[in-house]
Amino acid sequence: MPEELIRRNRDWAARIESDNPDFFPRLAALQKPDYFWIGCADARVPANVVAGLEPGEVFVHRNVANVVHASDLNLLSALQFAIEGLGIRKVIVCGHYGCGGVRAACSDHHGHGLVDHWIAPIRALRHSHKGELSSLTPAERENLLVELNVRAGVDRIAETPILQDAWAAGLPVAVHGMVYSLADGILSQLEGATRVA
Numbered sequence: 574m575p576e577e578l579i580r581r582n583r584d585w586a587a588r589i590e591s592d593n594p595d596f597f598p599r600l601a602a603l604q605k606p607d608y609f610w611i612g613c614a615d616a617r618v619p620a621n622v623v624a625g626l627e628p629g630e631v632f633v634h635r636n637v638a639n640v641v642h643a644s645d646l647n648l649l650s651a652l653q654f655a656i657e658g659l660g661i662r663k664v665i666v667c668g669h670y671g672c673g674g675v676r677a678a679c680s681d682h683h684g685h686g687l688v689d690h691w692i693a694p695i696r697a698l699r700h701s702h703k704g705e706l707s708s709l710t711p712a713e714r715e716n717l718l719v720e721l722n723v724r725a726g727v728d729r730i731a732e733t734p735i736l737q738d739a740w741a742a743g744l745p746v747a748v749h750g751m752v753y754s755l756a757d758g759i760l761s762q763l764e765g766a767t768r769v770a
């Protein structure tokens with residue numbers, strides 16, 4: 574119910590105002606986040622909350638299963654604005670274990686409508702890593718595919734003209750692959766999944 578959201582909003586705004594009267598005027602005057610977060614649309618993985626950040630501290634793009642499509646104008650325009658407009662130097666691609674989109678990509682059952690098109694790159698990863706994945710249990714396979722999808726996203730971001738131009742101009746932008754665990758709330762950096770100039 575929208576009324577419920579409005580009531581919760583008023584409570585939240587009043588609480589913030591009383592704890593920190595400077596909060597809204599400061600944020601209204603300037604957006605200066607340190608991070609650009611590309612994550613899953615899953616309701617259990619809100620960037621600010623899981624990274625312990627306040628409003629104003631992270632610029633966010635989310636989609637089903639945090640897929641980086643090289644032709645996604647929504648993501649690319651947000652990425653360009655993050656780097657060139659907001660001056661962000663830390664880009665995070667964050668996946669999460671227990672991701673429904675990745676789970677769907679683990680099977681050949683196509684019953685998810687447009688989502689099946691969206692997650693096609695994850696299915697392609699599953700096929701290209703067949704050997705590695707075949708010796709694992711279904712749960713391990715899903716977790717590895719979550720990580721492979723993040724690594725592919727980091728590489729695809731690094732290959733965009735936006736990042737290539739930023740690096741050519743000497744900007745110290747870093748792209749980090751991370752993964753979040755729904756089971757314990759822990760966010761981890763994926764080893765070897767950082768790209769810098």
Ligand SMILES: [Zn+2]
Pocket residue numbers: 613614615637638639669671672673674675
């Ligand atoms: Zn997900």
